[in-house]
Each structure stands twice: as structure tokens, then as C-alpha cells.
Amino acid sequence: MYYLIFVTMVANIIATVPRILVIESKNGVIFSMIAALFVGVIFTYFVILFFNKFSGLSFPEILKKHTSKWFYIPVIVYFGISWFLAGTITLITYVFLFTTFVSLETPLITTTLAFVIIVSFGMLMKSESVLFTLETVFVLLLPILIFLFVKIITDSNLEWNFVQVAMMNINITPSYRSFSAASYIFIGVVNIVIFNSFFKEKLKFGFKQISIISTVGAVVLFITYFIPIGFNGFEQIEHMNFPWVSTSDSVRMKYGVIERLVFIFIIIFLGISFLSLLVHWHVSLKLFESIFHFNKLKWKNKNLTSYFFVVLFGAVSIYLVTKIDEFELFKYSSYFYNIFPLFYFILFLSLFVAKRRAKI
Amino acid sequence: MYLLDRRKVVFLYVIVIQCIVLLAGCGFKDIDNRLFIIGIGVDPSEKEEGHYKVTLKLSIPVASIKQEKKPSYQYLVHEGENIEEAVRILETHTDKTLEFGHTKIIMVNEALLENNIKDVMDYFVRRGDMQLIAWVGVAKESAEEVLRAEPKAEEAVSTSITRFFDNTGTESPYIVSAFMFEFRRNTRSLGIDPVLPIVETNDDGSQLIVNKSLIVQEGRVPFELSSRLTREYNTLANDLGGYSYKIEFEGNNIVVNIGKTKVKYKIITENKKPTAINMKIEMTGEIIESDKDLSLNNLEKYNKLAEDEVKKHVLEFLTTVQKENLDPIGFGLKYRTMHINNKDTMKKWNEAYPELPIDLKVDVNLKSTGTIE
Structure with a gap:
């Protein structure tokens, strides 16, 4: 469970979240982040609380059991689409970043295709295997990730005065956009909608767990927002398209095999964003599978519904990569973050309904 | 019996095809x-x-x-x-x-x-x-x-x-x-x-x-x-050591080599206006050149002399840039970190900076006179 939450938190460092935060840097980001921290932890707590009532059941199963058809189909479709988009945002952001910084000559489509094909296999795995992949890759990457952040934070060119200047902008009222972007990093818990079927026992979520999640969340938010400011200054931080990549490019490893930290950073985040993409799309696929089942799509006694969705996901993402530009990506993903409270609302509403029906 | 089932074969094929596609150039230049x-x-x-x-x-x-x-x-x-x-x-x-x-x-x-x-x-x-x-x-x-x-x-x-x-x-x-x-x-x-x-x-x-x-x-x-001012700048901004000062006293010339430097500064404010820059420099070093024999007992005295010398040089640098209304050290930035941001934070600073008095304290600690007294 922790892996799901932490991977999403870390993956967002490379997605659009820091960009939105730095753009809003003159609009009271600090309060928004504090608020987002509280709200995020509370939501996480309630989501787990609800799903504990139905341990061993996934979200579609719960809804199918306890609610009527006209209710659960739109809800699940909405969730599926949201989750697909969440994955796609990570994908497109990473592809753009890859072409800007690493391989300028490679066409966008090739990079996307390489991603999509690998992830497609991941999506078709059993949910259990997805969890194991997640765990293995994350545990392997964690030491390097910690090394990266320690290296960046202890760099002598990180000017803490700028961080303090940014903190001195605390007197501004928070903005909704930065709040929704900041709270988005806590979204990882919602992956439980599918993976709950593997948590046969009740998840413990007491004071210890809450404090771990809120500490990690606070640290991640702090790093996400303040460290790029320390490297790039407060005045012009909002002009940075990839605040975090530029930040990692500002660190020099004097005696390292690779002098530029940015390459390690990009490779590590290749793994992280792959995980995040895999989890999101897998959940999305499972959600769609739970309601759509095309009996006609058969080939040698095998139903091809899931393959159909995998191809569809790939096709849509490739189409989007070629159509969208960086500005639009940023605009749409910030819209996407903005409507996320609605997502939570629907989740709680449907769970609440299911819970009441289940009691009756 | 097949060694691999169909799914594995498909998987292998896709991987191989993808490798071929990616290896065949696709924009990468050798x-x-x-x-x-x-x-x-x-x-x-x-x-x-x-x-x-x-x-x-x-x-x-x-x-x-x-x-x-x-x-x-x-x-x-x-x-x-x-x-x-x-x-x-x-x-x-x-x-x-x-x-x-x-x-x-x-x-x-x-x-x-x-x-x-x-x-x-x-x-x-x-x-x-x-x-x-x-x-x-x-x-x-x-x-x-x-x-x-x-x-x-x-x-x-x-x-x-x-x-x-x-x-x-x-x-x-x-x-x-x-x-x-x-x-x-x-x-x-x-x-x-x-x-x-x-x-x-x-x-x-x-x-x-x-x-x-x-x-x-x-x-x-x-x-x-100039080279000398560059050195003072580096001392203050980057805590760099490795340079020397010449001190003259009582017809005696000694050269002091500074090893480690530590600089701390803060901006003193009164009534929400900056009133002074308070700077403290700690240095450790040794005597590297002298035209007369030195006594270890006198290190205290040499410390004092070196302090005065360093003070003179650093003040020269600070007043020069201040007169030009330049701020390479980042005093203004420091000032901004101490105040809740509003529109006239920088205005107040810019008005005050060129005439701001500098309160400088230098603490030199000489460790030895080298291999000879």
C-alpha cells in the first residue's frame, strides 16, 4: 500500500505538479501546500477506512454488489477515464522531457511507442504481479533516489537565501490551482480501488501510518517546490518549463563517473514514471474490463477485450503526443488537477451509498 | 511439446522487433x-x-x-x-x-x-x-x-x-x-x-x-x-582561503597566509528600515614569511595586527562596491529573507543600501610561525 502512495508522490516531481507550483509561486503556494497536506492525509485516511469495510473486494465488485446498474456504470467509466488520463499525463510529460533533454533527434512517436509497448505487457499482467513489479523496482531505485536528493540538497550552489525569500511570501492567500496540484500527489491511495482485492486483511491505519504518510508528503512537497527555487532564484522560477530537470542539471558531480547529475536523474525517473504509468493504466484497464465485456471479440477461444483496451490506450496516447504541445499539456493537466476534488467526492459518495446498502 | 507457450513466443517476437526498430537508427546518430x-x-x-x-x-x-x-x-x-x-x-x-x-x-x-x-x-x-x-x-x-x-x-x-x-x-x-x-x-x-x-x-x-x-x-x-578586490570578494562570498596579507610593524615585515575563512553577516533593522550591515569574519592561518626572527609568544600580537590588515582590505572592497551601488555578496537578498514580502521591501533596501554603515569584526587566529620561529 505504501508503495502505491509513495510512487505516485515521487513520480509527480517529474510531472506537471512542480511546474504549476512554481507558476503560482507569487500566489500563495505555501498555504496551499500546507492545506493540501492536511486534506491529502485526511482523504487518504478516509479512503482506507472505507475500503477496510470491504476488505478483499475491489471497487467495481463492491459497486456491482450493492448499487444499481445506472449508477455504477458511469462512475466506473469516469474513474477509468480519469486514471487513463493520469497515466497519459505522466507519459506525455516524460516523452517531452526526454526529447528536450536527452535525445533531440528522435521522433516523438518512437519514444512514445517504446514506452507504450513495454507498458502494454505490464498492463496485461495479473494485478498481483503488478504489485510485485512495483515493489521490486521501487525498492531497487530507492537508494539511488535518496542519493540523488541528498546530492542535490547538499550542493554548495543551492542558495538557501532564495528558499527563505520564497518562504517570506507566506502572506498571500492560497490559490485553488496550486492547492489542487499539491494535493494531487496524494492520489496514489486511490489505486486501492483495484488492488483492494489483494488486501485480504484489514489495513492498519493508525497514528503511526498517518504520521509516516504526512511526513513523507510534507518532505516531498517541500523538496518539490523549494529546491528548484534555491537553484534558480525566486524571481524567474515561473519561466522554467521543467523546473526539476533544470535543477538536477545544475548539480555537478566533481569526481563522478558521469559529471552531470541530470542523466542519472532522468534514468531514475524513467523507472519511476514507468511504474506510475503502469499502475495507473493497469487500474484503468481493470476498471474498464469490469464493465465492458465484448463477447464478439473472440479469437481461438480467447476473449480479446483487454487486448482491445490496451491497443486503444496506446493509440490514444500516441495520437495525443503528436497533437498536443507543451503549453496545451500544461493547460489540460492543470484542468485535470482542478477537477480532482470532484473525483474524491464521487468516490466517497459511491462508497457511502454502497456502505449503507450493504448494511441493509 | 513446445518449449514456449504461445504467449511467450508473441512476447519474444515483440521484444525482438522493437529492438530491431530501435537499433536501426531512428534518429540516434553514432x-x-x-x-x-x-x-x-x-x-x-x-x-x-x-x-x-x-x-x-x-x-x-x-x-x-x-x-x-x-x-x-x-x-x-x-x-x-x-x-x-x-x-x-x-x-x-x-x-x-x-x-x-x-x-x-x-x-x-x-x-x-x-x-x-x-x-x-x-x-x-x-x-x-x-x-x-x-x-x-x-x-x-x-x-x-x-x-x-x-x-x-x-x-x-x-x-x-x-x-x-x-x-x-x-x-x-x-x-x-x-x-x-x-x-x-x-x-x-x-x-x-x-x-x-x-x-x-x-x-x-x-x-x-x-x-x-x-x-x-x-x-x-x-x-x-581588480585582482585584489576579486580576492576579497571570493573570501566573503565563497569562504575561500589560500592567500596572504603583508603586515608591517616596527620595521618588521611579515606575511600572513590565511587558510580557513568563515564569514557571517546579518542586516540590522530598526523601524522596518535597514540600518547597518553586521559582518563577522573568522580566519585561521599561519605566518609564511618574515625578515626577522619571530617568537611564538607574540602570536597574540600578530593576530591583532593581521586583524587590522584584513579589516582594512575587506572594508575597502565593501565600500567600493557600495559606492557603485552594486551588491555582489547578496546583502539585499539577505534583507529580503528577513521580511515578509511586500511591494516596498526592495525599494526601502535600494534607498538605504548606498549609505548603509558596515560594522565589521575580524577575528584572525594564527596557528604557527611555520617550520622556523
Whole structure:
């Protein structure tokens, strides 16, 4: 469970979240982040609380059991689409970043295709295997990730005065956009909608767990927002398209095999964003599978519904990569973050309904 | 019996096909089709106003380090309306792709610093494949000449000019180094002014000299710091040691070598207005030269003398930049960290800074008189 939450938190460092935060840097980001921290932890707590009532059941199963058809189909479709988009945002952001910084000559489509094909296999795995992949890759990457952040934070060119200047902008009222972007990093818990079927026992979520999640969340938010400011200054931080990549490019490893930290950073985040993409799309696929089942799509006694969705996901993402530009990506993903409270609302509403029906 | 079931076969095929597709080029260019740029120089054009002259220093790959005695470089020079245009034309001067990922040094002509610095730097920052940890240097006469200099001591695989700045070879308080991101940050931030090193060559281009620096501020002629002032700046801004002061007393000359330096400063405010800069410097060092015998008992006395000397030098630096209304140390930035941000924070500071009194305390601690008394 922790892996799901932490991977999403870390993956967002490379997605659009820091960009939105730095753009809003003159609009009271600090309060928004504090608020987002509280709200995020509370939501996480309630989501787990609800799903504990139905341990061993996934979200579609719960809804199918306890609610009527006209209710659960739109809800699940909405969730599926949201989750697909969440994955796609990570994908497109990473592809753009890859072409800007690493391989300028490679066409966008090739990079996307390489991603999509690998992830497609991941999506078709059993949910259990997805969890194991997640765990293995994350545990392997964690030491390097910690090394990266320690290296960046202890760099002598990180000017803490700028961080303090940014903190001195605390007197501004928070903005909704930065709040929704900041709270988005806590979204990882919602992956439980599918993976709950593997948590046969009740998840413990007491004071210890809450404090771990809120500490990690606070640290991640702090790093996400303040460290790029320390490297790039407060005045012009909002002009940075990839605040975090530029930040990692500002660190020099004097005696390292690779002098530029940015390459390690990009490779590590290749793994992280792959995980995040895999989890999101897998959940999305499972959600769609739970309601759509095309009996006609058969080939040698095998139903091809899931393959159909995998191809569809790939096709849509490739189409989007070629159509969208960086500005639009940023605009749409910030819209996407903005409507996320609605997502939570629907989740709680449907769970609440299911819970009441289940009691009756 | 099949060894692999159908799903595995399909999986294998897809992996193999993908490998073939990716390996067959798809935009990647091999290393022998690339030329690595190690330095870029930008000068104002000699022919047309507002145009730039771009110099690229390319390193020619060598087969074996042992065989090559001297590094070999190629230089490409072209003038264009903007940097991109010149670079594009230069691409046609060579049969290989220009690779910017290894650019370690950007030399800018002093004449461009006054008005064009944002234009010039914009291109380098905007290119994603350029390192943000490239060093920026200033050339007084011509950036091209500085890049073309090939010092005698240069080895086949290292470029002298970057080794001045990277603190692996020479380390000296006279050398200021500025990363590209650092320069950009300080140019665009309120309350701190960037400092760039000046790189000079001797007449025949066999030597590079870096010991002066420039304080840059957009829209005004950059202020040059002499070697001595550069040293004071480095002491204060980067806590660098490794230099000496000469003290005269009672007809006795001693030279004190400073090893470690620690600088702390804060801005004193009253009634929400800055009233003074409070600075404290702690130094440790030793006596390196003397024309008479010294006694260890007198170290206290020498400490005192050294303190006065250091104080004189540091104050000279601080008042000089203050008079010019420049702020290379970042006092203004420090002031901003102490106050909740509002519109007139910077205004108040800017009004007060040129006349702000500086309260300086120096604490020198000499450890020894060297190997002899």
C-alpha cells in the first residue's frame, strides 16, 4: 500500500505538479501546500477506512454488489477515464522531457511507442504481479533516489537565501490551482480501488501510518517546490518549463563517473514514471474490463477485450503526443488537477451509498 | 511439446522487433558522426551593428591518448544576426553533427554584457542539451582569441580553460567561477548581482590568465574588480582561503597566509528600515614569511595586527562596491529573507543600501610561525 502512495508522490516531481507550483509561486503556494497536506492525509485516511469495510473486494465488485446498474456504470467509466488520463499525463510529460533533454533527434512517436509497448505487457499482467513489479523496482531505485536528493540538497550552489525569500511570501492567500496540484500527489491511495482485492486483511491505519504518510508528503512537497527555487532564484522560477530537470542539471558531480547529475536523474525517473504509468493504466484497464465485456471479440477461444483496451490506450496516447504541445499539456493537466476534488467526492459518495446498502 | 507457450513466443517476437526498430537508427546518430563542442564564444560582430560573431571550439577525437602530445582543436567562426543563425550556418562548415552536450565554457565579450546579456544567455539556457553547469567567462578584447589560446601545459584530453574553474587543478581565491544557472539566477534576482571571471591571454596565445572579475548589472557598464578586490570578494562570498596579507610593524615585515575563512553577516533593522550591515569574519592561518626572527609568544600580537590588515582590505572592497551601488555578496537578498514580502521591501533596501554603515569584526587566529620561529 505504501508503495502505491509513495510512487505516485515521487513520480509527480517529474510531472506537471512542480511546474504549476512554481507558476503560482507569487500566489500563495505555501498555504496551499500546507492545506493540501492536511486534506491529502485526511482523504487518504478516509479512503482506507472505507475500503477496510470491504476488505478483499475491489471497487467495481463492491459497486456491482450493492448499487444499481445506472449508477455504477458511469462512475466506473469516469474513474477509468480519469486514471487513463493520469497515466497519459505522466507519459506525455516524460516523452517531452526526454526529447528536450536527452535525445533531440528522435521522433516523438518512437519514444512514445517504446514506452507504450513495454507498458502494454505490464498492463496485461495479473494485478498481483503488478504489485510485485512495483515493489521490486521501487525498492531497487530507492537508494539511488535518496542519493540523488541528498546530492542535490547538499550542493554548495543551492542558495538557501532564495528558499527563505520564497518562504517570506507566506502572506498571500492560497490559490485553488496550486492547492489542487499539491494535493494531487496524494492520489496514489486511490489505486486501492483495484488492488483492494489483494488486501485480504484489514489495513492498519493508525497514528503511526498517518504520521509516516504526512511526513513523507510534507518532505516531498517541500523538496518539490523549494529546491528548484534555491537553484534558480525566486524571481524567474515561473519561466522554467521543467523546473526539476533544470535543477538536477545544475548539480555537478566533481569526481563522478558521469559529471552531470541530470542523466542519472532522468534514468531514475524513467523507472519511476514507468511504474506510475503502469499502475495507473493497469487500474484503468481493470476498471474498464469490469464493465465492458465484448463477447464478439473472440479469437481461438480467447476473449480479446483487454487486448482491445490496451491497443486503444496506446493509440490514444500516441495520437495525443503528436497533437498536443507543451503549453496545451500544461493547460489540460492543470484542468485535470482542478477537477480532482470532484473525483474524491464521487468516490466517497459511491462508497457511502454502497456502505449503507450493504448494511441493509 | 513446445518449449514456449504461445504467449511467450508473441512476447519474444515483440521484444525482438522493437529492438530491431530501435537499433536501426531512428534518429540516434553514432558517436563518429558527432563533433563535440567544448567552448562557445560570443563577440559583437565586426561588420554589422547588433549582430553576433559566434566561435565554436571543437575537440577532435584522438585515437589514443598516449600517442597524442598536444590536443587538437578545430575552430569554427561565423557571424549572424542571432546566435542560432550563426550556429546553423556553422553546421554546414563541417560534415558532422554538432553536439552541444559537452560544452563546458561560454565566453562572452565584455561589450555584450551591458545590454545584450539576456539575449545571449537565453539561447544557451533554452537549449535543453546544453549543460546548466557550463562556466561563463568574460573576454576583454575578443572571446574568439581566448578560445583559440592553447596553453603549453595543456594535455591531450583536458581543456585548460575549464580547469581554471572546476577546482580539480588550480584552486585560488583570485579565480571566480560562475555556472550558467548561477549567473542566470543572480542576473534575474533582486538583491544580488552576478560576478563573472575575466579570462585574458598573453600576446601569443600560449597562456591563459584568470584573476580579475566583473560585476554585471543589466543596463550599465560592468564594474571591474581588480585582482585584489576579486580576492576579497571570493573570501566573503565563497569562504575561500589560500592567500596572504603583508603586515608591517616596527620595521618588521611579515606575511600572513590565511587558510580557513568563515564569514557571517546579518542586516540590522530598526523601524522596518535597514540600518547597518553586521559582518563577522573568522580566519585561521599561519605566518609564511618574515625578515626577522619571530617568537611564538607574540602570536597574540600578530593576530591583532593581521586583524587590522584584513579589516582594512575587506572594508575597502565593501565600500567600493557600495559606492557603485552594486551588491555582489547578496546583502539585499539577505534583507529580503528577513521580511515578509511586500511591494516596498526592495525599494526601502535600494534607498538605504548606498549609505548603509558596515560594522565589521575580524577575528584572525594564527596557528604557527611555520617550520622556523
